[in-house]
Amino acid sequence: MRAVTWQGRHKISVETVPDPEIVNPRDAIIRVTSTAICGSDLHLYDGYIPGMRAGDIVGHEFMGEVVETGASSTLHRGQRVVVPFTISCGQCFFCEKQQYSACDNSNPSETRDVSELMMGHAMGGAFGYAHLTGGYAGGQAEYVRIPYSDVGPVVIPDGLADDDVLFLSDILPTGWQAAVNADIEPGDTVAVWGCGPVGLFTIQSALLLGAGRVIAIDHFPTRLALAKKYGAEILDYTKVDVREALAEMTGGIGPDACIDCVGMESHGFTVDNILDQVKVKLLSSTERIHALRQAILACRKGGRLSIPGVYGGFADKFPLGELMEKGLTVKSGQTHVQRYSGELLDMIQAGKFDTVSLISHHASLEDAADMYRHWHDEQDLYTKIVLKPGLKKGDISARQELQHA
Numbered sequence: 001m002r003a004v005t006w007q008g009r010h011k012i013s014v015e016t017v018p019d020p021e022i023v024n025p026r027d028a029i030i031r032v033t034s035t036a037i038c039g040s041d042l043h044l045y046d047g048y049i050p051g052m053r054a055g056d057i058v059g060h061e062f063m064g065e066v067v068e069t070g071a072s073s074t075l076h077r078g079q080r081v082v083v084p085f086t087i088s089c090g091q092c093f094f095c096e097k098q099q100y101s102a103c104d105n106s107n108p109s110e111t112r113d114v115s116e117l118m119m120g121h122a123m124g125g126a127f128g129y130a131h132l133t134g135g136y137a138g139g140q141a142e143y144v145r146i147p148y149s150d151v152g153p154v155v156i157p158d159g160l161a162d163d164d165v166l167f168l169s170d171i172l173p174t175g176w177q178a179a180v181n182a183d184i185e186p187g188d189t190v191a192v193w194g195c196g197p198v199g200l201f202t203i204q205s206a207l208l209l210g211a212g213r214v215i216a217i218d219h220f221p222t223r224l225a226l227a228k229k230y231g232a233e234i235l236d237y238t239k240v241d242v243r244e245a246l247a248e249m250t251g252g253i254g255p256d257a258c259i260d261c262v263g264m265e266s267h268g269f270t271v272d273n274i275l276d277q278v279k280v281k282l283l284s285s286t287e288r289i290h291a292l293r294q295a296i297l298a299c300r301k302g303g304r305l306s307i308p309g310v311y312g313g314f315a316d317k318f319p320l321g322e323l324m325e326k327g328l329t330v331k332s333g334q335t336h337v338q339r340y341s342g343e344l345l346d347m348i349q350a351g352k353f354d355t356v357s358l359i360s361h362h363a364s365l366e367d368a369a370d371m372y373r374h375w376h377d378e379q380d381l382y383t384k385i386v387l388k389p390g391l392k393k394g395d396i397s398a399r400q401e402l403q404h405a
């Protein structure tokens, strides 16, 4: 089959690789019909994520048709499913608490030791995201093996297009959990840093959860325009002093909840993947947690801080004293996708989310290398890219209003 592979920093290529096979009775194989490139794929592209090996198949946002099932899979051939990016057994201490991304069984023994060394405890498994999370082949491919296929995949009813539901794999539940973690009370003012795909779903989720106002912060005009379309007031941080503007907009009090949807990639900090490189890396990391630092300083006293943005290691100049003195509550973490996907599918069917208008481009799997480059270099125009293995190389379509822009 054809698959998008990581070959090193800023090197993505589409290669012919062996087809996946059932290796466990709970497995299923799906034929991928749509797969998206994620902001966190840029962390791989930029070489920030430890444990990648040349030839690894990337991609953790995908859906498709079930083509083969193991004896204990609950799926059936021909079903359309969206697959959560988190791989979870459904039976361990953490899965029973619905903390699926902390699954203690999905990260196999050969990779969990280094994960445990770095984090204190081994992380759960994830598709297409390096050997610290299990080294599972990702979904930017024609076919994928789905472990624990009786737990994760969401069966999609007829009548819903791929684009309507694809983001149940990651960014929709991630935005939803970010807003849930902000403990929003009716009428709250919520500030969201970053209008990438996760930020855009966080904005929609915060309003659905009762926020009175959402203020979104970014500098890309297209992303800010989408934030506004979804109901946010917007701040361009290149044009205003964000802390002053937020204070002014909230009578000097500050937002009730602040959500960091930026993470390490744009102003994030270095992943100190190899412990002996820590000192060296920290020297160049001092200004990379800017958004998070600003969120802590802007938040009202006694407010809440939610961090869905991905960070990978140690932070320098982290305002711990301010966090404590202001009495902020902090919630963070990888998304427990399986916990939310059912209710979010219902909400999509009820028309509560706009899951489509953030998609800027559809392209073939064969065009993946070009698409990664655009996604990395042209974040204003490329707001979300969906790859379709069914398309031919060069079949690239852009959102209408972009073409006329």
Ligand SMILES: [Zn+2]
Residues within 6 Å of the ligand: 038, 039, 040, 041, 060, 061, 085, 170, 171
């Ligand atoms: Zn993702």
Ligand SMILES: [Zn+2]
Residues within 6 Å of the ligand: 088, 089, 090, 091, 092, 093, 094, 095, 102, 103, 104, 105, 106
């Ligand atoms: Zn588990």
